Amino acid sequence: MKNLPLFSMDSINILFRYFGEIEWQMPVMWLIGAILIYLAIKKDMEPTLLLPMGFGAILMNLPTPLQQDAAGNLVEAEGVSEVLETLYNAGIANELFPLILFIGIGAMIDFGPLLSNPKMLLFGAAAQFGIFFTYFVASFFFDIKDAASIGIIGAADGPTAIVVSRALNSNYIGAITVAAYSYMALVPIIQPPVIRLITTKKERMIRMEYKPAAVSKTTRILFPIIITVLAGLFAPASVALVGFLMFGNLIRECGVLDNLSQTAQKELANLVTLFLGITIAFTMKGEDFLKPATLLIMGLGLFAFVFDTVGGVMLAKVMNLFSKKKVNPMVGAAGISAFPMSSRVIHKMGLKEDPQNFLLMHSTAANVSGQIASVIAGGLILGLVQG
């Protein structure tokens, strides 16, 4: 390193040399990062993930530090992207972080309302329509693997979206993850207008009686085990996802592992979420992220959420044609995996139409069935696409 006088153009150039390294994509990604942070803090939209992702987007789009090599030439040195790449390879490329997070999610979910009213499981299945329809539409623009990965945004489940897009080696993991988490947070904005569009006021006012059947402890314990076995038989590719989710639930329901259950729900889930958000940002390098495809993926993600809602509502309408006990079609829309946002949205919409109409327990049942259905749908997609 040669000695430079303190006040010379060369010294000033060294101080400001990285300003010349700024490419147009960088400030745009800073803006996107700032928007994600704003949505997380000000709008309370999935802050645990959008905030780390937003900060990570800024982190990934700063100039790479330079250093002199043996010959005295300036070369790019180790930057923050190497650290994030290490985390990415250690936790996302091998699907470890999302799967571990599933243990925490499983431990958080109470399947009680669903077990006492099992027909709600059908809404979970119907509300996956958006995944498959979006997959079909995306196939006009993308290859099969990318189209399937984009379709899985409709799972309304971040970890599932990461696992499937990663397993299918999608080129758009970053955009898919951002879309999945953003739209999950936007469920209160996306679902109500769609539901209002496809239902009448009379349908939205249908009251549903809630008479919960008592659920035995045996059922609660056997449920996660049986689901894992069924998933393994019908969609082996989903076993990792379903298995970890159900393992978490078994810890919760067994009654002898309360400490582990609490740890899975709090410390484990928080720790993994912390790393997951910032690590996903590794895929948000401006030059790769700011492409026409990203915009199309964002649009298709919204499309998936809209048709998930449509699928659930339509099944409820069809069921009403044959059933004496009418189902409020709005409950069908809660069959997506965004838990508990979707069930709360439906409950609030019900109260708005009729202050005496309490749909929370029904919509919660449909919502937790969406958790199971989305994971199984993810596994089925993996199985179908990978052959």
Place this chain on the structure above:
Amino acid sequence: MKKTLIFILTFITVVSVLSITAFAEDSSAELSEAVSSEESSVVSEDSGANDAMIPAESVDDKLPPEKPEDGKPERPEGRPESEPSIPTIGATPESSEASEEKNEEAVGDVELKFTTDNMKTALTHMGLGLLGVMIVLGLIATVVVILNKTSGKKD
């Protein structure tokens, strides 16, 4: 609510404008590259003597990529390896360059174009997928009903 909607729409608009700009830049770069390669091919076709004047890089560019020594088939462009390597944080500049190359390869440039080639496969997967989810969830519902009826002791 309205504010958030406006915010999101603005966000999407900004991203779309920038994406289109990026797309336009890519297209013009590809066009100029295509024109220059056309020109160089015209020069090489003019006379065999000119072949010697073509830079080594451009000749290399036209050669088919070498088959890997281990005999494994080459991965398609733009697809990351299924088995990721875990880099060391304190890596040397050489390894850093290697990982950078890997990143470039991993992301790749994927062309976006309308095609109906995948329609049939996607439609089949859509039907099978929906049917599969319905069957599995229906089966789970049946099992839960049976469990509820057979398990005696309630909570």
